[in-house]
Amino acid sequence: MEAATHMPDVIHIGQLEIRARDGLLVAGGRTVTLSVREFELLVALASQAGRIVRREALYALVWGGELRPGDRSIDVYVRKLRVKLEDALPEWRFIHTHVGFGYRLEPEPSQPFHNAATRP
Amino acid sequence: MEAATHMPDVIHIGQLEIRARDGLLVAGGRTVTLSVREFELLVALASQAGRIVRREALYALVWGGELRPGDRSIDVYVRKLRVKLEDALPEWRFIHTHVGFGYRLEPEPSQPFHNAATRP
DNA sequence: GGGCCCGTTCACCAGTTCTTCACAGCGGTT
DNA sequence: AACCGCTGTGAAGAACTGGTGAACGGGCCC
Numbered sequence: 001m002e003a004a005t006h007m008p009d010v011i012h013i014g015q016l017e018i019r020a021r022d023g024l025l026v027a028g029g030r031t032v033t034l035s036v037r038e039f040e041l042l043v044a045l046a047s048q049a050g051r052i053v054r055r056e057a058l059y060a061l062v063w064g065g066e067l068r069p070g071d072r073s074i075d076v077y078v079r080k081l082r083v084k085l086e087d088a089l090p091e092w093r094f095i096h097t098h099v100g101f102g103y104r105l106e107p108e109p110s111q112p113f114h115n116a117a118t119r120p
Numbered sequence: 121m122e123a124a125t126h127m128p129d130v131i132h133i134g135q136l137e138i139r140a141r142d143g144l145l146v147a148g149g150r151t152v153t154l155s156v157r158e159f160e161l162l163v164a165l166a167s168q169a170g171r172i173v174r175r176e177a178l179y180a181l182v183w184g185g186e187l188r189p190g191d192r193s194i195d196v197y198v199r200k201l202r203v204k205l206e207d208a209l210p211e212w213r214f215i216h217t218h219v220g221f222g223y224r225l226e227p228e229p230s231q232p233f234h235n236a237a238t239r240p
Numbered sequence: 241g242g243g244c245c246c247g248t249t250c251a252c253c254a255g256t257t258c259t260t261c262a263c264a265g266c267g268g269t270t
Numbered sequence: 271a272a273c274c275g276c277t278g279t280g281a282a283g284a285a286c287t288g289g290t291g292a293a294c295g296g297g298c299c300c
Contacts (some may be wrong), residue, residue: 022172023221035257036220073259075277099267099276155246193248195288202289219256219287 011046014107015089018046027088034084037062041077045095045105054102078103131166134227135209138166147208154204157182161197165215165225174222198223 011018017026023039025032034042044061045053058074059067067074078095085094096104131138137146143159145152154162164181165173178194179187187194198215205214216224 019171023174023218024172033218037258071259072261072277076259076279078277079279097277157247191248192250192288196248196290198288199290217288 011043011049013046013049013105014092014094016046016085016094016107018042027085030088032084032088034081037077038081038084041074042081042105045103049105052098052102052104058102131163131169133166133169133225134212134214136166136205136214136227138162147205150208152204152208154201157197158201158204161194162201162225165223169225172218172221172224176222178222 009019009021011020015028019026020043023034023036025034025039025042040062041058044058047061055074056067059065059071062077063073078097082095085092091110093108093110094105096106096108098104129139129141131140135148138144139146140163143154143156145154145159145162160182161178164178167181175194176187179185179191182197183193198217202215205212211230213228213230214225216226216228218224
């Protein structure tokens with residue numbers, strides 16, 4: 001039951017503040033409620049922020065055990081996370097897909113260029 | 121690091137005034153009678169107000185020892201506390217549930233506003 | 241003994257969360 | 271074009287966690 005290696009209690013990634021100890025995520029000042037799985041997935045990605053985390057690794061970290069072929073749990077939870085993150089910080093994209101490899105957590109502006117007149 | 125070790129005699133949280141020394145709670149000017157367990161639970165939550173306190177931590181702080189699977193004492197006492205708090209300050213909600221994690225003590229208006237006709 | 245208060249446990253209900261499906265879209269191959 | 275592997279996405283049912291009312295038992299005090 002050792003919490004992953006030894007990561008800091010609070011991880012900062014862009015405007016995300018992941019309070020691993022509290023099971024709490026603060027995005028752009030606002031608190032975002034995550035379920036246990038969602039939170040663990042985020043932590044798993046965050047612990048290797050900026051780098052690709054393989055699906056097998058994610059599964060092992062969050063679900064424990066081996067990823068069975070055909071298991072879509074990861075995809076489903078990546079989606080749930082994306083929705084909540086986008087909800088909190090629409091201007092940023094955090095979870096990037098690397099087909100065939102896995103996912104990478106890194107803040108990136110949603111829009112390449114700056115639109116003066118955006119949607120309200 | 122150390123938390124509960126030593127805290128102020130009086131904790132203020134919203135309109136709550138917790139007099140730890142006297143084992144007394146004053147809510148919105150009125151005195152509220154709490155049993156020992158109820159009071160300790162409140163103090164445990166208050167000592168980390170605004171943050172999620174895990175069930176295991178609550179159990180350790182209030183009951184002492186380890187939380188056995190299936191033990192619902194916490195739930196029951198959270199309820200008792202909620203009832204008394206709501207009784208004293210109906211306009212506020214203090215104890216928030218974070219499924220899978222624990223509880224968080226923070227004053228929040230019961231109803232952001234009185235929406236007569238909203239959500240279909 | 242008979243109430244009372246308190247803390248614990250039980251049973252059932254309700255709201256969430258997790259898993260699994262089914263189908264759609266995208267590239268890359270054949 | 272047709273096919274295939276991989277991921278995106280929405281939905282449905284299963285599995286869990288927490289909410290709640292009430293019963294049970296131990297102390298205490300009258």
